[in-house]
Amino acid sequence: MSLDTAEPTLETLGWVGNAIDGHVRLIDQTRLPTEFVRIDCRDVSSVWEAIRSLRVRGAPAIGIAAAFGAVLGGQKAGTGDLDSLRRGLLDASAYLRTSRPTAVNLFWALDRIERTIEENRGLDGPTLLERVLTEARAIADEDKVMCRSIGRFGAELVGTGQGILTHCNAGGLATADYGTALAVIFSAHSAGKAVHVFADETRPLLQGARLTAWELQRRGVPVTLICDNMAAQVMKEGKVQMVIVGADRIAANGDTANKIGTYGVALLAKAHGIPFYVAAPSSTFDLSLPDGSSIPIEQRDPREITQGFGRQTAPEGISVYNPAFDVTPAQLIDAIVTERGLIRPVDAKTIRKTLGPPRSSQS
Numbered sequence: 001m002s003l004d005t006a007e008p009t010l011e012t013l014g015w016v017g018n019a020i021d022g023h024v025r026l027i028d029q030t031r032l033p034t035e036f037v038r039i040d041c042r043d044v045s046s047v048w049e050a051i052r053s054l055r056v057r058g059a060p061a062i063g064i065a066a067a068f069g070a071v072l073g074g075q076k077a078g079t080g081d082l083d084s085l086r087r088g089l090l091d092a093s094a095y096l097r098t099s100r101p102t103a104v105n106l107f108w109a110l111d112r113i114e115r116t117i118e119e120n121r122g123l124d125g126p127t128l129l130e131r132v133l134t135e136a137r138a139i140a141d142e143d144k145v146m147c148r149s150i151g152r153f154g155a156e157l158v159g160t161g162q163g164i165l166t167h168c169n170a171g172g173l174a175t176a177d178y179g180t181a182l183a184v185i186f187s188a189h190s191a192g193k194a195v196h197v198f199a200d201e202t203r204p205l206l207q208g209a210r211l212t213a214w215e216l217q218r219r220g221v222p223v224t225l226i227c228d229n230m231a232a233q234v235m236k237e238g239k240v241q242m243v244i245v246g247a248d249r250i251a252a253n254g255d256t257a258n259k260i261g262t263y264g265v266a267l268l269a270k271a272h273g274i275p276f277y278v279a280a281p282s283s284t285f286d287l288s289l290p291d292g293s294s295i296p297i298e299q300r301d302p303r304e305i306t307q308g309f310g311r312q313t314a315p316e317g318i319s320v321y322n323p324a325f326d327v328t329p330a331q332l333i334d335a336i337v338t339e340r341g342l343i344r345p346v347d348a349k350t351i352r353k354t355l356g357p358p359r360s361s362q363s
Ligand SMILES: CSC[C@H]1O[C@H](OP(=O)(O)O)[C@H](O)[C@@H]1O
Pocket: 054, 057, 058, 059, 060, 167, 168, 169, 170, 171, 174, 175, 179, 180, 181, 207, 245, 246, 247, 248, 258, 259, 260, 324
C-alpha cells in the first residue's frame, strides 16, 4: 500500500520503519529513482516479501526490517496469552530468517530479538512486547550511530580531488541512515573534500544507477554513472584513486561477500594499484565463519536478467546464472572501515583486535 510520496529530508532518507502500531513503514526502493513511495507492511508476510523483492534492501536495513517484522508477529498474536505471544514473536522471526540468505545482519538482528524474548521470560505480555519493540528500535538507532562513525573514520582515507568508484548501493537506503560506503563519501564531501564518484550501475537490479546515483545527486556530490563493464577503463584513464563498497557478510579472516561484481572490481583495483576499501558495521561480521568459502550466496530469479528492462532481452528458455553476491578475498582488501576504526591489514588477528571475541554463530 503506498502511503505518501513526500520526498524525505536528507536526514530521513534511510530506514523509516520504526512506526509500529500494527505496521512497518518503509521506502519501496524498487520504485526509485522515478517514484518516492513509502509503504506500510501490516503483516509478517508483507515484510518477508519486501525483503525478498528488495523493496527494502541493504544488509543493515533488512536486519532492521526483520526486527520490526518480528514485533509485528507479536502484535498479531496479541498480549493476552503469554505463550501465544512468544510463539507469535518466535514464529515471525523464524519465518523472516528465510527471506534472504547472505546478509548476516538479518540473522544478527533476529538473534538479538530472540535473545530479548528468552531473557525476559518473567515479563507479562504487554511488557514483553514493549521490550521487544524497544530492542528493534535500539537496533535501528545503533545503526544510525555506527554509520556516522564509519563516515568519520573512512573520510580520513579520502584525499581532496580524488575519484572514487562505488559498486551497488551502500547508502542511507541500505541502512538506518547515511549509509556505510556512501557515509565515507558524504563525510568527505561535507568536510569540503572535492571528490568525484564513478557509480557502477550494478547489473542486474541497477542499485548503483537507481539508488546510489540518486542519493549522491540529492546530496550534491558530483557523480558519473558508468556501466559495470566500464570500471577497468575509468581506472586505466586515471579517473579513480580509490574504490569503496559495502558488505553483506564478512568472515573472520576478512573475506567479504558483497553485491555480485565486487570481486571483479577488487581484481581491477589491484591490477591498477588502486586502494580497495570495504565499509561495514560490526553487525556485518560473521566471526563464526573462518573464511568466505561457506558464506551462503543467494541465487535469484533468472528473469531479473532476461527481463530486466521490462522486455525479453534473451532467448526464451536460455540457461541463466544469477548469483546476487560474490566473495572478495581479504588479500584484495586494503582496509575495512568499521564504526570502531580501520581494520588494516585485513586479517583475522586485526579483526579480532578491533571487534573483540566472536559472537554466537549465525545462520
Ligand atoms: C550497507 S550494505 C549494502 C549492500 O547490500 C547490497 O545488496 P542488496 O542490494 O542485494 O541488498 C549490496 O551488496 C550492498 O553493498
